Amino acid sequence: MKTYQVSKPGGFENLKIVEQATPSPAAGEVLVRWRATSLNFHDFMVGVGGISVEESRVPMSDGAGEVVAVGDGVSQWKEGDKVLSLFFPEWLDGKPTGENTQAMSGDTVDGFATEFSSVDANSLTRMPSNYTFEEAATLPCAALTAWRALVVEGNLQAGQSILVQGTGGMSLFALKIAKALGAYVYATSSSEEKMARLKDLGADEVFNYRTDKEWGKTIAERSGGVDHVLDMGAGTTLKQSIAATAIGGHIAIIGILDSPIAELDVISLILGHKRMSGFAVGNKEMQEDMIALLEAKDVHPVIDRSFAFDELGKAFEHQASGSHFGKITVTYED
Structure with missing residues (x-):
């Protein structure tokens, strides 16, 4: 499988695609085939080195994809389910704490600029049923932040x-x-x-x-x-x-x-x-509530432009130009 890694901090040219073996889900995990991601300011800062991450870190905070395999003990997901990532994969509900917000996707833990990854089954939500993968990939950071600001807080x-x-x-x-x-x-x-x-x-x-x-x-x-x-x-x-x-x-x-x-x-x-x-983004419960509203009201994102998987650097350059209106996405080829 193809996956991006930050080879060293400080520049989009240091986002490298490497080949790795496709993982298998352990007990309590699901294997997700990621279909799309979207760019956020946080991802931009990781890309340019403004946020320091470990070498070989997989970037990108947002991910939309489908479950392709489930590990032992997983009952809430099945093969073919369409799922979304969480920015804080360990913050499921309640108030933020130092412990449940320590893991940040694409920052302190690996993100979703990869074709496959094994993810804790609890660290996902469903996609809106009326969304494409590309649309859904815009939700975990940008949409949830707006939702929390207006509705929760x-x-x-x-x-x-x-x-x-x-x-x-x-x-x-x-x-x-x-x-x-x-x-x-x-x-x-x-x-x-x-x-x-x-x-x-x-x-x-x-x-x-x-x-x-x-x-x-x-x-x-x-x-x-x-x-x-x-x-x-x-x-x-x-x-x-x-x-x-x-x-x-x-x-x-x-x-x-x-x-x-x-x-x-x-x-x-x-x-x-x-x-x-x-505040920063939100928890799983907030994301689930937001998805229900977006479905019920048929609210969809504004997507400025989409790039291919191997064009992540170009996508960041487009973001840096400031010319975009709405979200910039990256879609993964079949």
Whole structure:
């Protein structure tokens, strides 16, 4: 079988394809034939060496595939079942702990840039029944992060408002989930073309953050304050996110696309009774709940472009260009 490995940190050219024997599932495991993965900022950082991983680590946090064999003692899966990976394969339910979030797919443990791998039977969920493998591969990181921000942590209700920033996969999932739940959506972009596409997807109002440096204040004046803000940039966005948030509103810090160091307006937080939380992705139970909603509401991802298995480096280069709108995927040949 073919599998990618990080030969050494620091550059897409160090992502090497090697040939290995196809594993057999041990007791409690299933053998999965992976059919697709998708790119996240976390995977990009592994690829460029911004996150240091062991040599020979298999990258990529997301995986969608099908079960081809089951080990002894496995009853919840059978051959042919379509399954999804977990970003935190040991965090099944409840609150995050140091122990259950230590294993991170494509980082501290092997990910899914491989044709086959044996996986603990508990570290998978089913795919949405109305999804392709390519669509499903966009869910475990981007979609689940948006779901947790809005539904689990934010308790989003119909009639409330949200603000999404940019046009990456997570932001577009947040937009689609929010609209499916009856929310009013504000969005930002620096591209007039992308702003028009955001409107086409259902964004109610879109603002250009490049031409309006005080976009947070502008959105607050327009909306009276947004109930749920998903902050993606930290360094250059958090100040504006706080300004845009309603009294008693929630700010989810889920990205560091600009810088992990940000200016914090503490007085605005205190006097505005604003709640701010930082988190990464979610657990298996959250993923299962999200899948049920996506099926019921027929919500599908926006896929910008798909690459072949041997084009992972090119896919990362496309991600680095910043020209994409939605998710970038990699599909595996038969």
